[in-house]
Amino acid sequence: MSVTSEEAAREALRQRQGAGARYDSPAAPARELAWARRGTAYFARKLNELTDAELYDPSLLPGWTRAHLVAHVGYNARALTRLVEWARTGVETPMYASTEQRNAEIERGATLPARALRNLFAHAEVHLNVEWRDLTDAGWDAQVRTAQGRLVPARETAWMRTREVWVHAVDLDNGGSFDDVPPDLLAELLADVQRSWARREERVGLTLAPTGGEPVVVGNGGPTVSGALPDLVRWLTGRGVRRLTSSDGEIPDIPRWF
Incomplete structure (x- = not known):
């Protein structure tokens, strides 16, 4: 079987990083994870272009400031992390306790100081990535439940995160565009x-x-x-x-x- 340039690059990176580094399992949804990680970097870039004061200006979503949006994207990473933990451990951990809890969390998050909002986004996405990389081949096919009540394999979390970061980067309303989406x-x-x-x-x-x-x-x-x-x-x-x-x-x- 021929080896693609992307596969060769990944293998070269593993050689450089050594035996102690963590990697996605072979059964992981490579395409969706790549989209999610690239989108996370894109969202981070658009977020970093905003001043602290601009975080509290309106976003493109009616009734939400950019701070609401950043809080939502950060807490979404935490919610998806709970689903991945569920797949890894077998212990049910829902995304949210309720719709009311989710909404209240975002409203509280939107009042955080700018530095805390930025840290929420950064730390939550790192935790999600750690859980993704610790998930075994079997774990990616374990069934978890979305906030809408659908039972899906844990691999769906990569696509769920992809949608969040790319589309909401545009919603920040500071130059993000669907023209930038692959x-x-x-x-x-x-x-x-x-x-x-x-x-x-x-x-x-x-x-x-x-x-x-x-x-x-x-x-x-x-x-x-x-x-x-x-x-x-x-x-x-x-x-x-x-x-x-x-x-x-x-x-x-x-x-x-x-």
Whole structure:
């Protein structure tokens, strides 16, 4: 079997780091973990570009400051860590005690001093990475329950984190853009929106026509919405309409993502 340049680079890194370093298990979802880690670095960069005072200005999410957003992303890492711990130990540890507890946690987090908010984000993502790297091959397929009540294998946590960090980096509203998201990840986000609609049995009929790509028929089809893939994903994830056109002259209303 041929070895890719990425695999060769990983092996060279392991040789440099030595026997004491920790690595993901062979059964880990390598693609999704790479997306999550790259997205974490992207979110961190956009966060670090903000002054402490700017953290308390509005984000793109209605009713939330950037501090709310940073608290949410930090506490989300802790919640996903609990799911990975559940998969590793077999002891049930839910993401949140309740929706009310989750919301109260974010509201309290949004009042933290800027330094504490930055530390929350940094420390929580390191802890999550440690748990991911300690998870065995079997652990990645252990069943855990999401905050929405779905039973999923622990490998799903990598995708859940991917969505959080990339999309909320844009929500910080300081220059983050869907244009910065890797094209293969954009395609997966588009598919994720469709999966979410299907689980909720939403009745959606339209055709998506990404520039330079193959059309995507949703439901039984309908008006064709055309534009660059980043702009289509922005719209599908509820972040507004930019540079899109519709075959019937009006961009249709669509259900929420999740």
